[in-house]
Amino acid sequence: MNGQPAIQVRDLHKRFGDLHAVKGISFTVPAGQIFSLLGPNGAGKSTTISILSCLLQPTSGDALVMGHSVQREPMAVKAAIGVVPQEIALYEDLSARENLDFWGKMVGLRGAALRQRVDEVLEIIGLADRQKGRVAKFSGGMKRRLNIGIALLHRPQVIIMDEPTVGIDPQTRRNILDSVKELNRQGMTVLYTTHYMEEAQELSDQIAIMDQGRIIAQGTHQDLVQIVGELDRVDLTLNALPDWVTDRWQQIPGVQKVIVGAPSHPQATDGERTVTLLVDDSNLVLPRLFESATQAGVRITSVTIQEPNLEAVFLHLTGRALRDE
Amino acid sequence: MRILDLTIKDLRQLVRDWKTALFLVIMPILFTLLFGFAFGGFGGGAQDPRLPVGFIDQDRSSSSASLLRLLDQSGTLRPVLLEGQEADPERAERKVQAGDLAAVVIVPASYGDRLLAGEMIPLRVLLDESEPAGLTARREIQTAALRLAGAAEIARLSAQAYEAQARFADGLARRQFLAEAVDRAIQAWQEPPLTMLKTESKAMEANPIMQSGFSHASPSMMVQFSIAGLIGAATILVSERKSRALRRLLTTAISRPQIILGHYLAMFLMIIIQFVILIAFGQLLGVPYLRQPLAVALVMAATAAWTAALGLLIGVLAKTEEQTIIYSLIPMFVLSGVGGAWVPLEFTSQTFQTIGHLLPTAWAMDGFENLVIRGLGIESVLQPVAIMSAYAVGLFALAAWRFRFE
Known part of the structure; x- marks a missing residue:
């Protein structure tokens, strides 16, 4: 990693007409860390994530992922990141394996390399024995696991997870949090957004608290708690x-x-x-x-x-x- | 390559949906058969459409034979010679009452002799005047009878003129003279100074089934149900947007134009596959698609091009799966109804035809029918193909412009 930060966000702004959704935020995520963006709905977390995922262009400022600008080198950024959206962004009428095959092709995997990686990911997410089952018939937890598995296909250096535990049962939530820790143990940098402070507290090396488009506090859990003494x-x-x-x-x-x-x-x-x-x-x-x-x-x-x-x-x-x- | 991956994924999803087979293949086949039979498929089109009129000949003279020919040549009536027990007037009348015959003409004995003698002999006609068919039959029978009477008058005057200069050898010779004169008079009547000739292509002569109901029903149902088939394809796009999978695609290496093209290509190929199946089915019914395979392929591709672009637009505009059904069925009904897929535009007014040709369905029907009904060559489809291609470009541009990823 050459000591290079995984993510650098510099004075990032995003406007949607009159709405100033992100108001000049800056933060740095060192490689190999779990970094959480904590804040209520509407704080600007998802907008920030969307910019880092190359889904939105910033109005001003820039963000670098593994040294690549989201504005100037979006394809390099996409190659470096795996995105886990809040929603179950899957094709429910396809099987788990067909989903992984398709998404693998979308990130450039082919042939034997694709088949091998799909097998590996199926093992990682614990769906190897259900790989031929249609996703529509999966439980919510299985879908969540597959949703995460898709982001792992191209062995990204950075995983971006946008509120992956919203609206799920406690057991599935526990599984997801454990998965995040495991991915991090394997060396992946994780950018995690949530409005559950317990999750941020449990997972994060560093936390940025966002409110109304701004980062109002940032640091380790201990640093932040010190604010209230x-x-x-x-x-x-x-x-x-x-x-x-x-x-x-x-x-x-x-x-x-x-x-x-x-x-x-x-x-x-x-x-x-x-x-x-x-x-x-x-x-x-x-x-x-x-x-x-x-x-x-x-x-x-x-x-x-x-x-x-x-x-x-x-x-x-x-x-x-x-x-x- | 990613475009094809997306296309294959879409097609795989389509194949999994039972509604796809229903709208793409099963319903068009059923409706082709239904409309084909309705318009006279399986030889029904070759059936004589004229009104059947019973003919009881109690005279059996050359004049009654002439009357029978005149009725047969009327273009409206199809005389059916009733003989033996069938020649019983009461029995024949029951057939009129049952609607099996539009009317029955009874030629009384000595009708010919008295007609040639200058007498006006009324024919006995059995018909139901409350039925339009009966009224039509009466008018046509009157016309034929008056024409025969006129011919008989001419023959009689000719005989008189002849007798003014020479004498007939005997009565038989006179009757033969009169019979020939009647025939010539009738023939002269049928050869007016101005003659309209109707020519048909050799292809039509070679394949009489072209005139059958399937020749219209097959391409029309194909065009109509290509639009109905868009429901499934557009639903895939809507579901992809709703599940945010479409948005997730943007976080991968595939670009926005590639995503749009991939979905479009899936719809295009889906319609092409549908057309190939339905054309093969039409060919089995005797619709001569394979007489001009290249021209048919051109029309097929151009039709699929604009239909797929329409499907893409439906997928872009619809927000829910329910809306894709509405947004597909409304254009299907309008484009099919006004564009001549239900009733051939040749059977409609000039104004309706002009309006119909504002729609791409009319050009698709023109293209297919030029080949399978009118028996024309590839040059006849170039204009329809060009116009449909323009529609395809316009609709695709609109869909690409309005394409939403979330």
Whole structure:
């Protein structure tokens, strides 16, 4: 790899008419790493991925993949990347093997080399014994595996995965995350987009948090958590919420931020309100919160305390929750 | 090479879909048979279309024989000589009532003698005046009877003129003279100063089946169902776009123009395969496609070229599989109906023919029918092929311009 970064993005902009989808982002992905773009829907992740996959031209700026410009050398970039789209982009009336054969030809494989690589990929994705089955009859998990397998056919140096776990069951999701780690162990650089902070946290060597077309924070998981320091996140569910209560909570020493109605708490029911607080020490702050609530005649129906995580970072930086988007 | 890979993939998908076989082959074959029979296939086209009229000859004279010939030459009536038990007027009348005969003409005994003597002898005619066929038959019978009466009058005057100068040897000689004079008068009537000759090509004479219903039904159903067959091909394109496989293709080494060409080529080949099967079937029915194989191949290729371009456009415009059905069936009905695939444009008004020739189907039908019905040569298809090629270029350009990858 000669120490060359796998991906370099430089002041990348993309406009769709009046919509400024990507607003001058820059980041570098060293070869052999898993790099996650984390952000809510509409943050600009997919647009960025589309530019890196040569599906869209940037309005300005550039991106280099294995040293090749997506604008000037798109064919070289395509040869270096394998793209796993969010959707199951397969031909359902063809068999698994026929799909791999076709996509293999599209990336330039022929003859014996194609047959051999298809056999290898079928083994990797665990579909060797189902290779003649029609994809339409596959389970969701099998389709996902085949969807990933197609991206591996030409042994790309970089795998780009666009939210590959959206809308799938936990078991399939687990399989995909394990596959990503395995591919990375084999030396592939992985650019992974997600709006699940747990995935970014588990997989990534580096994470860039995107919001509204910008990268608002970037670094390792530890780097990012440092942004919120040792803050605890406290999620409360209440039966009512007068304004003056949140004003009073804001005055309590140790409370850094109060966000009303942010992440919907799993236990919240109709008519209940949720409040999220970032606090220095939840043990010290919680009694004061209960005291104020009691004085206001408000009942706290549930409390959740979380250690600092990427969700808290996003909340801290944007005032909004990742999953609210 | 990637273009062909994409084409082969599309064709493989098409083959897997049972609807493809239904629309491409089974339905056109069934409709070819249906319309072929309706238009007189399997010799039905050679059947005499004239109205059958019973003829009971109680006179058996040269005059009644002349009347029979006049009826036969009318072009509208087909006299059927009723003899033996069939010559019973009551029985014949039942046939009229049953619709087996449009009318029955009964020539009474001594009809000829009295006619040549200058008497106006009424014929007995059995018919149903409430039926258009009966009215037509009456008019034609009247015409024939008046023509015979006129010929008899001329013969009688000729005999009188002859007798003014010489005498007949006997009564038989006089009757022979009168019979010959009637025949000559009738013959003179049939040879007017202006004669219209209808010529038919030798190819037509050599192959009477060209006149059969299949000669129109076979190419017309072929053209019509080539459009219907686009449903499957366009659906593949729509599904590919919806599943984002089309977008994924763009992340590989294949280019956008190659993708468009690959899909177009698949549709073109699909239609060519359909045409080959249907032409072979038409040939089995006696439609002489192989008389001019090169010319047929030209018309076939040009028709497939614009139809495939139309299919590409349908695949581009449709957003759902349901829309591909609507977008395929509407042009199929309009192009087939107005373009002469249902009813030959020769049978329509001049205005309709002009409108019809604004559509490529009319030129496809012209091309095929010039070869298999009119028996013309390759030069007769050059204009239709050129016009269809222009349609193909226009439709392809439109489809390529509007092509969406997501």
